């Protein structure tokens with residue numbers, strides 16, 4: 001029954017597979033829709049947490065700016081911010097839906113096959129090992145023989161070019177004939193599994209993140225270098241000199257689409273991510289950009305520790321003196337470092353001056369408001385004193401009332417005198 005396996009199978013064969021449609025994570029919402037909804041939930045959810053921290057002033061020691069600065073230095077109301085963010089999210093959802101509309105239905109069932117493909121690649125790489133080691137003067141085959149004799153058969157097999165004589169399996173060919181074929185070793189399958197399930201997705205994320213950072217850096221920098229682009233689009237985001245969490249996506253809709261939506265879209269598409277991966281990627285990008293605008297420098301926030309691009313770093317870019325620096329967003333700062341746009345000067349004194357100036361303005365406003373209130377009070381009291389009816393009937397009524405009051409007063413006084421006489 002056995003066939004000549006050494007001819008038929010140069011490599012361990014790949015398993016067969018059956019594809020089935022991937023079940024949605026949260027039925028009845030499709031994964032595509034969920035990947036569009038999750039970033040919006042994350043945006044407003046995290047923003048609300050920061051908003052409550054702001055409102056109840058829970059961590060004043062970690063604030064980058066004082067409440068006085070929030071009050072005095074921003075050139076836009078919170079409601080305008082909310083309105084523009086919602087508009088950007090509507091645009092990004094429509095764009096995301098349009099892209100996902102052309103996506104093929106995702107299937108599962110091919111994973112074992114894909115792992116085996118990686119195992120085959122690992123086996124092929126081993127074949128070049130003896131030749132490669134010979135280049136640096138190592139006799140791989142001789143070494144393999146010694147290792148084999150001392151019981152290290154796996155290492156010996158790898159060094160001899162991926163030859164594992166004892167590793168075979170019985171398989172049924174399409175013709176129904178049983179055959180003996182080479183098999184993968186356990187370490188090859190473990191490594192292949194790690195590459196397929198962890199390493200490749202990790203590289204996909206690294207790629208997508210690099211694409212977004214690169215895309216955003218050059219567009220962002222262009223928006224500052226080109227006056228028309230700045231005035232027309234990007235200046236809107238810079239109305240927030242004191243950023244707060246839900247101002248993260250406060251942009252002109254064109255900028256929002258060009259930088260955020262298109263940037264993450266290109267990152268996702270070129271990394272060839274699955275919809276499930278895109279859920280992580282879109283949501284993490286959103287969380288990162290909200291955190292970068294939160295207005296706090298927390299010592300325990302992991303998002304602010306993973307990279308140097310954090311709330312304190314991006315806040316510098318929102319200041320009038322740092323606006324031509326720190327363009328990098330949202331993950332890493334390598335472009336700022338490489339192209340010399342990272343802010344290197346002092347920040348402590350500059351922040352202190354901003355705080356003092358805003359505090360002074362608030363105090364001046366409070367003093368002006370108090371003075372105005374006193375003036376109004378005095379004026380209204382003066383008006384009561386000098387108030388006099390203008391028509392003659394009313395004047396007569398007032399005179400009669402005054403006279404009767406005087407008479408009553410006199411009566412009272414007389415009564416009082418009488419009482420005191422009686423008491424005496």
Ligand SMILES: [Zn+2]
Pocket residue numbers: 220224234238317
């Ligand atoms: Zn900017």
Ligand SMILES: [Zn+2]
Pocket residue numbers: 237243248293314318
């Ligand atoms: Zn910003």
